[in-house]
Amino acid sequence: MESILNWVSENQQIIYIVILMIFVGIEVIGHVPSVLHTPLMSGANAIHGVVIIGAIIVMGKAEPDNYFALVLGFLAVILGTLNVVGGFVVTDRMLEMFKKKK
Amino acid sequence: MELNLLTICYLIASVTFIIGLKMLSNPASARKGNLVAAAGMTIAILGTIFLYESEGQKLHNYAWIFGGLLIGAVVGTLAAKKVKMTAMPEMVSLFNGMGGACAALISAAEFYHIYELHKASPDTAFADIIPMGSYITIAAGAIIGTISYTGSIIAWGKLNGRVKDFSFKGQHIVNMIVLALTLAAAVFAYRSTVGTIYLPFILIGFFAFIYGILFVMPIGGADMPVVISLLNSFTGVAAACGGFLYDNKAMLTGGILVGAAGTLLTILMCKAMNRSLTNVLIGSFGGGGTTGAAGGKKEQGSHKEISLSDTAMVMAYANKVMIVPGYGLAVAQAQHTCHELEKILEDKGVEVKYAIHPVAGRMPGHMNVLLAEADVPYEKLLEMEQANDEFKTCDVVLILGANDVVNPAAKTDPASPIYGMPILDVELAKTVIVNKRSMKPGYAGIENDLFFQPKTSMLFGDAKKVLQDLCAEVKSI
Known part of the structure; x- marks a missing residue:
């Protein structure tokens, strides 16, 4: 119990961010028309690709002779980039279709 | 100075993610919103590569990093450009799975890193090395990321017809047991000593892997969009765990933002189809369809x-x-x-x-x-x-x-x-x-x-x- 309380107060800044972000996340897409559900999902999918930053950090911190860590990091970077780049490009392609209608 | 610059980069990224999502939910600004978020992401990635410092040390292994980025970017662009419009949903699912796998790998790497640091003293309890809060984020990243990965792959397979619906009696109970085993492995790992940590950690990944498959397997193809959206928000949470681990605000905000927005979007999609989320997950369609069969047996006239x-x-x-x-x-x-x-x-x-x-x-x-x-x-x-x-x-x-x-x-x-x-x-x-x-x-x-x-x-x-x-x-x- 003690340790959990300590942990909360040590990380209160992050906990605040998490709580506020939950509300922001719900608030910003609250009024999305159903036509945009698919592109929005795809766009959000690209945004969580931000996990690539973690992959870059893992990769960049690995000792150059530690092949196991290098391979893990390398795979993570590839997968993360796929998520980011693929996600944004697919979303753009979907939304391009919407633009033509004007 | 450089670290301050990096903070600014992450700040910009976080704000663009919020603005991007906001613009994405309006038809007139949606395309721009996507580009805004992409620009923010680029800033965050470049900032991390060139400005990041940990304990006074810059990142190294640039060749590996750029190699990975290049491969991912080329393959990702080609896949996204080539895919047929009709196959868009499964593509999104696939990319989502990649993100989940990335989050899980980060957790695995971090786990391995801690192990390497302490392997000289194999009898130390793992719990004495890292605080419970950090351990929970590592384990959660591994579990949620893995579930999201296997779940998305199954969803992808279902949408393109490679994987058939599959369910058996009492599957929900089996699912619950597998999930409980995953959590048990996580607790067990925390209680192990450094020398014996390998097995429980592999078990965490293994059970989460199985759970992801079992979780999506019984859900009918018509409900796949809802499942993909849900897995999308899972990956968001897994990314946020990474953010917690590295005290990285861009990952944290981006991940939580998608986690929250994705959950709401899942509910909105359910509403559009007039189904409740529990109904989708417990699966009256996919669970062999007792109700569906009853409707189907009814005598029909001729067409x-x-x-x-x-x-x-x-x-x-x-x-x-x-x-x-x-x-x-x-x-x-x-x-x-x-x-x-x-x-x-x-x-x-x-x-x-x-x-x-x-x-x-x-x-x-x-x-x-x-x-x-x-x-x-x-x-x-x-x-x-x-x-x-x-x-x-x-x-x-x-x-x-x-x-x-x-x-x-x-x-x-x-x-x-x-x-x-x-x-x-x-x-x-x-x-x-x-x-x-x-x-x-x-x-x-x-x-x-x-x-x-x-x-x-x-x-x-x-x-x-x-x-x-x-x-x-x-x-x-």
């Missing part, structure tokens, strides 16, 4: 068929034709041919409009994207409410590969699994022509009374082939 030339005749001499596109049209890639038929009919003075059900196709909004791709003018696409007002003035309704969204059982039969789902009231029109490949039931696995009504005629065949022939027939009239 009547209509020939191509008759269809062409009826349509060419109609005043107003409403086209109801469904997944059949998407699968047959017939959106361009459909647009062509529309133009030919318009030349003959027939008013043509499209009635788009919110969940037509495979995902909400999917059909609009497909028809927009074929240059169908936006004004011709009617949303469900508008369309329902106009059906009574229509002479002909042409249903192309849609089934459940025009099933009157949703209104009349409380025992039907789709009861309560808003549908298109096509039977208000004078004539209904249904194009399907066969009399097989749609995704919900239930019979459609509409097909047996006196004013309905069936026109069997692949949507594209039928539409091409119709074009030729109508032209020759």
